[in-house]
Amino acid sequence: xxxxxxxxRVLFLGAGALGLSRWPxxxxxxxxxxxxxxxxxxPFSFADADDNATGLLKDDVDVVLAAAGYTQxxxxxxxxxxxAMVRMGQADGFCTVPSVxxxxxxxxxxxxxxxxxxxIWHRRDDPRLQTVDSLDELATFRLGSYVGNGWATEHxxxxxNMAWVSDPVSVLKMLAAGRxxxxxxxELQMSxxxxxxxxxxxxxxxxxxxxxxxxxxxxxxxxxxxxAAVVAALDGAILARxxxxxxxxxxxxxGMT
Numbered sequence: 001x002x003x004x005x006x007x008x009r010v011l012f013l014g015a016g017a018l019g020l021s022r023w024p025x026x027x028x029x030x031x032x033x034x035x036x037x038x039x040x041x042x043p044f045s046f047a048d049a050d051d052n053a054t055g056l057l058k059d060d061v062d063v064v065l066a067a068a069g070y071t072q073x074x075x076x077x078x079x080x081x082x083x084a085m086v087r088m089g090q091a092d093g094f095c096t097v098p099s100v101x102x103x104x105x106x107x108x109x110x111x112x113x114x115x116x117x118x119x120i121w122h123r124r125d126d127p128r129l130q131t132v133d134s135l136d137e138l139a140t141f142r143l144g145s146y147v148g149n150g151w152a153t154e155h156x157x158x159x160x161n162m163a164w165v166s167d168p169v170s171v172l173k174m175l176a177a178g179r180x181x182x183x184x185x186x187e188l189q190m191s192x193x194x195x196x197x198x199x200x201x202x203x204x205x206x207x208x209x210x211x212x213x214x215x216x217x218x219x220x221x222x223x224x225x226x227x228a229a230v231v232a233a234l235d236g237a238i239l240a241r242x243x244x245x246x247x248x249x250x251x252x253x254x255g256m257t
Contacts, residue, residue: 033220035061035072036091038079043192043252047076056188056252057095057216060113063244064218067237068230079148086221093220097150106219107231111238113218113245116186118151118211121175121194124204129182132208144171144180151214152184169193176202186214188253195255 037045037053045055053074065072075082075091085091087105098108120138122129132138135155144163145152156162163180165171168190174180176199183190187205194200218234220227238245 031069032071032073033065034092035074036082036085036094037074037076038082039076041079042189042196044189045076056114056248059248060245061095061218063241063248064113064234064237067241068233070230086219089221089223091221092224093218095216095218097214097216098219102219105222107222107227108219109217109231109235109238111217111235112215113238114188114216114249116188116214116216117207118184118186118214119205119207120211121172121183121185121190121203121205122181123175123178123202126181130206132182134210138182138184141181142179144174144183145185146171149185156184169197172197172199172203184211188249192252192255 035058037055037057040046041055043055044057045053048054053076058072058074061072061074077085082091082094083102086094093106095113096102102108120129120132129141132141139156139159139161142161142163143152143156143159144165145156146165146168149168152162163174165174168185171180171183172190172194175183187207191200191205194203217238218231220231220234224230
């Protein structure tokens with residue numbers, strides 16, 4: 001997915017948003033975009049000490065919008081409500097994983113702001129998961145996940161030995177305690193949470209290519225005036241600020257935020 005290229009029209013529009021040309025009508029109509037984020041999804045989106053939205057996704061959106069000439073008003077809320085707000089036109093956009101359902105009411109950027117490999121979290125003293133090559137083989141292990149994990153819901157809902165709990169930190173603790181064998185998730189978020197829970201010495205992460213990649217990017221409601229032109233501007237901004245976006249993710253990965 002990271003290899004997606006832009007056509008000439010999108011590149012032209014993106015370059016215009018970065019200063020080579022202007023769209024007065026579009027920018028005058030929506031200088032500020034209303035973005036919504038899932039609450040309490042550390043480190044991607046959560047509340048700071050003053051109860052304001054913060055996190056890696058908000059930082060990414062700030063970088064992209066600033067480069068394209070926009071600002072954002074950001075609001076945290078339950079994820080189902082956030083998606084409904086965009087769908088009903090009560091919010092302008094979000095930063096999330098593209099899907100057919102979301103694409104029906106939101107236009108996604110072609111360029112991702114973040115790519116994360118999906119891998120297997122397991123105990124350091126259990127090397128069996130390092131050679132798993134299929135979902136069928138994975139399903140023979142004791143698995144764990146949390147309610148609301150889209151990947152697990154789609155791919156492992158019917159697994160007979162899947163333990164479901166309320167939050168990802170509880171899954172990591174179950175894994176470290178030996179109550180489950182494996183937890184499928186991306187490395188970025190879970191490494192941050194494992195570090196905060198003091199579990200990094202007990203747990204290891206192994207990338208398995210068959211599991212795929214999580215791609216996150218910006219999307220705007222299709223009912224937004226000049227939506228296609230604004231999304232094209234955001235695509236140009238993502239390309240122009242790629243190094244800065246990657247550096248933000250690396251800081252989270254290394255525990256520097």
